Amino acid sequence: MDVADIAKEIKxxxxxxxHHYLRLTxxxxxxxxxxxxxxxxxxxxxxxxxxxxIAVGYASALERDDVIAPYHRDMGAFLxxxxxxxxxxxxxxxxxxxxxxxxxxxVHMGDxxxxxxxxxxHLADNLxxxxxxxxxxxxxxxxxxxxxGTGDGGSSRGDFHEAMNFAAVRKLPVVFFCTNNQYAYSxxxxxxxxxxxxxxxxxxxxxxxxxxxxxxxxxxYLAAKRAIAxxxxxxxxxxxxxxTMRMHGHSEHDPAKYVPRELLEDWKKKDPILKAERLLRExxxxxESYFQRVAERVKNExxxxxxxxxxxxxxEGPEMLEGVFADGADSY
Amino acid sequence: MVAMAQATExxxxxxxxxxxxxxxxxxxxxxxxxxxxxxxxxxAFKITEGFLQKYGEWRVLDTPLAExxxxxxxxxxAMMGLRPVVxxxxxxxxxxxxxxxxxxxxxxxxxxxxxxxxxxxxxFGGGVHGGPFHSECPEGWFFHSPGLKLVAPSTPYDAxxxxxxxxxxxxxxxxxxHKFLYRRIKxxxxxxxxxxxxxxxxxxxxxxxxxxxxxxxMVHLALEAAQALTKEGIDLEVVDLRTLIPLDKETIYxxxxxxxxxxxxxxxxxxxxxxxxIAALLAEDCFDCLDGPIVRIAPPDTPVPFSPPLEExxxxxxxxxxxxxxxxxxx
Ligand SMILES: Cc1ncc(C[n+]2csc(CCOP(=O)(O)OP(=O)(O)O)c2C)c(N)n1
Numbered sequence: 001m002d003v004a005d006i007a008k009e010i011k012x013x014x015x016x017x018x019h020h021y022l023r024l025t026x027x028x029x030x031x032x033x034x035x036x037x038x039x040x041x042x043x044x045x046x047x048x049x050x051x052x053x054i055a056v057g058y059a060s061a062l063e064r065d066d067v068i069a070p071y072h073r074d075m076g077a078f079l080x081x082x083x084x085x086x087x088x089x090x091x092x093x094x095x096x097x098x099x100x101x102x103x104x105x106x107v108h109m110g111d112x113x114x115x116x117x118x119x120x121x122h123l124a125d126n127l128x129x130x131x132x133x134x135x136x137x138x139x140x141x142x143x144x145x146x147x148x149g150t151g152d153g154g155s156s157r158g159d160f161h162e163a164m165n166f167a168a169v170r171k172l173p174v175v176f177f178c179t180n181n182q183y184a185y186s187x188x189x190x191x192x193x194x195x196x197x198x199x200x201x202x203x204x205x206x207x208x209x210x211x212x213x214x215x216x217x218x219x220x221y222l223a224a225k226r227a228i229a230x231x232x233x234x235x236x237x238x239x240x241x242x243x244t245m246r247m248h249g250h251s252e253h254d255p256a257k258y259v260p261r262e263l264l265e266d267w268k269k270k271d272p273i274l275k276a277e278r279l280l281r282e283x284x285x286x287x288e289s290y291f292q293r294v295a296e297r298v299k300n301e302x303x304x305x306x307x308x309x310x311x312x313x314x315x316e317g318p319e320m321l322e323g324v325f326a327d328g329a330d331s332y
Numbered sequence: 333m334v335a336m337a338q339a340t341e342x343x344x345x346x347x348x349x350x351x352x353x354x355x356x357x358x359x360x361x362x363x364x365x366x367x368x369x370x371x372x373x374x375x376a377f378k379i380t381e382g383f384l385q386k387y388g389e390w391r392v393l394d395t396p397l398a399e400x401x402x403x404x405x406x407x408x409x410a411m412m413g414l415r416p417v418v419x420x421x422x423x424x425x426x427x428x429x430x431x432x433x434x435x436x437x438x439x440x441x442x443x444x445x446x447x448x449x450x451x452x453x454x455x456f457g458g459g460v461h462g463g464p465f466h467s468e469c470p471e472g473w474f475f476h477s478p479g480l481k482l483v484a485p486s487t488p489y490d491a492x493x494x495x496x497x498x499x500x501x502x503x504x505x506x507x508x509x510h511k512f513l514y515r516r517i518k519x520x521x522x523x524x525x526x527x528x529x530x531x532x533x534x535x536x537x538x539x540x541x542x543x544x545x546x547x548x549x550m551v552h553l554a555l556e557a558a559q560a561l562t563k564e565g566i567d568l569e570v571v572d573l574r575t576l577i578p579l580d581k582e583t584i585y586x587x588x589x590x591x592x593x594x595x596x597x598x599x600x601x602x603x604x605x606x607x608x609x610i611a612a613l614l615a616e617d618c619f620d621c622l623d624g625p626i627v628r629i630a631p632p633d634t635p636v637p638f639s640p641p642l643e644e645x646x647x648x649x650x651x652x653x654x655x656x657x658x659x660x661x662x663x
C-alpha cells in the first residue's frame with residue numbers, strides 16, 4: 001500500500017497515537033526486562049519485542065465497548081485500554097496495586113470494566129471464551145466486537161479450532177488472529193504444522209482469512225478495521241495471520257540459541273517502530289525532533305510507573321485466601 | 333424431607349429439572365441454554381423438549397460437538413452478563429471441557445475478579461448399563477479444584493430448588509443430575525417459586541445409631557437400608573449432602589456427634605473420592621466423638637463396566653450398607 005493511500009485511510013492523530021503506543025510498549029518492556037535481569041521481578045517475563053505493531057494496531061482499531069481477549073505478547077493492548085504503566089509494573093512486581101492484587105503475574109491480568117479478559121496460560125483457552133463474549137453480543141443484538149488471538153503454537157490447540165468453528169457456524173462478531181512469529185518456544189513452524197501459512201486453517205471453518213505484515217502498524221490497523229467492520233455488520237468472524245518474528249527468547253531467561261542469527265538480522269531491519277517512523281516521515285506527519293520528544297515522554301511515563309510500583313505495598317500472605325468465590329448473589 | 337405447602341401432582345426428577353430451567357428462563361431473560369442436541373431434539377434425555385419453540389434459537393443453542401469450545405463460550409457469555417446453562421450430554425464428556433472448567437471458569441474470579449455465573453448440567457452415574465463412557469461419576473475431578481461449586485440432588489424437590497439456586501449463583505456451578513433417578517423418583521412439588529440454597533445438606537432420615545453420609549442416587553439406597561434395618565433395631569440417620577462444594581461440615585459433624593458412628597457412601601470410585609475427604613475431616617475434627625472405625629462404601633477403582641453382572645458387582649448395594657451397619661452397630 002502506498003503512502004498516499006495510508007494518508008487517506010488513517011487519520012494523522014491515529015497514526016501518531018499508534019506511534020506513541022509502540023514506543024511506550026517498547027520502553028515499558030525494556031524496563032521490565034531490566035528489572036527482571038536485576039532479579040526484581042520473579043517468575044516469567046514474555047515480551048512483544050519486535051512485535052509491538054500487532055497489539056497496538058488492532059487495539060487502536062477497536063471501539064471502547066469492544067472486548068479484547070489478548071494473546072500473551074499484547075502489552076500494547078493493555079496500554080491502549082488504559083492500564084497505566086504503574087499498574088502494569090505493580091502486577092509484574094506482585095504488588096497489591098496490580099490488576100490481580102498479586103494473585104497472578106506478568107501479562108496475566110485483565111479487567112472487565114476496561115473490556116480486557118485476563119490471559120490464561122493454557123494457550124488458546126481464551127479463544128472459546130472470546131467467542132462466548134461475541135455470542136452474548138449477538139444474543140443481545142449489540143454491535144460490539146471481540147478481538148482475540150494466539151500464536152502459531154497455540155493455533156495447534158483444539159480450543160483454537162473449536163472456537164473458530166463455533167464462531168463461524170453462528171456468525172459471531174469476533175476477529176481471530178494468529179501472530180505467526182515463526183517459533184513456539186523453540187519449536188519452528190515446520191514442526192508445528194504441515195502448512196506454511198496459518199491462515200489456511202481458517203478455510204476449514206469457512207472463514208475468510210488474510211495474511212498481514214505484522215511489523216507494519218498501519219497494515220495491522222487497516223486489516224483489523226476491515227475484519228471488525230465485517231464482524232459488526234453481522235457477517236461473522238475473520239481470521240488474520242500476522243507475519244512477524246519473535247526478536248527475544250521465548251521468555252527473558254531464554255537466549256534463543258535455536259534461532260539462526262541471520263534470520264534475526266533480517267527481521268531487525270523490519271523493526272515495527274522504525275518502520276512506523278519511516279512512514280510518519282514519508283507522510284510528513286513527524287520528524288526526528290518529534291520522535292525524540294515521544295521517546296522522552298514515554299521514558300517519563302515508564303519511570304513514573306516504576307516509582308508507583310516500587311512504592312506500592314506487597315500483599316499480606318493471608319490475602320491469598322480472598323476471592324476464590326464471587327459473592328453477592330446474582331449481582332453480576 | 334421438606335414440608336411442602338400447596339403440593340401439586342407428582343413430578344419426576346427429570347421433570348423437576350425441566351421445570352427449573354423453564355421457570356428460570358421465563359424469570360430472567362439472561363438465562364439461555366446450550367449443548368449438543370438441546371434444541372430441536374430436546375436433549376438426549378428430553379429435558380429441554382419444547383424449549384426451542386418457546387424461547388427461540390438464540391436462547392436454546394444447539395452447539396457443535398466440542399465441549400471445550402462451548403463451555404469456553406459459556407464462560408465468555410457469562411462474563412458479559414448472560415446466564416448460560418450448558419448441558420453435557422453425558423457427564424463423562426466433561427473431561428473434554430476439563431481445562432476450560434478448571435483453568436478458566438474456576439480461576440477467573442480469584443485471579444482478576446471476573447465472576448463467571450454459569451451452570452454446567454452433567455447427567456452422571458450408573459445403573460443404566462451405559463458402560464465405561466456413559467456411567468461415570470466425575471465429581472471427584474472437580475472436588476479438588478477451588479473456585480467451582482458442585483451440586484448433586486437426590487430428589488425432585490432438591491433437583492428443582494438446587495438448579496434454580498445454581499442459576500442464580502454468581503459462580504460456576506456443576507450440577508450433577510443422576511440419570512438413574514430421572515424417571516424413577518417422583519414427588520409433589522410446591523406451586524410457588526422456591527430454591528434450595530447451595531451449601532446446605534439435608535437429613536433425609538433422622539436416626540440415632542449410625543450416620544450414613546451420602547448424595548445422589550445413593551441416598552435412596554441408604555434409605556432402603558435404613559428401612560431394612562429397623563427390624564433389627566439399628567437406626568440409621570441418612571445425611572444427603574446435596575452440595576459437595578461448599579461442603580456442609582456443620583450438618584455432617586452434628587450428625588456424627590450424635591450417632592458416633594459413620595458410613596460414607598458414594599458411587600464415585602473409592603480412592604480420592606468425596607468420602608475420603610470427609611473421613612479425613614472427621615478424623616481431624618471429630619475424632620473424640622467416634623465410637624467405631626469410619627467405614628467407606630464405594631465402587632472399586634475400576635471404570636464402570638458394561639455387562640449387567642459386572643455393573644451390578646461394581647455399584648454399591650443396599651446389602652453392602654446393611655452388612656456394614658450391622659458390623660458397625662456391634663462395634
Ligand atoms: C496448552 C499449553 N501448552 C504449553 C504451554 C507452555 N508454553 C507457553 S508459550 C509456549 C509457546 C507458544 O508459542 P506460540 O503460540 O507460537 O506463541 P509465541 O510464544 O511464539 O509468541 C509454550 C509451549 C502453554 N502455555 N499452554
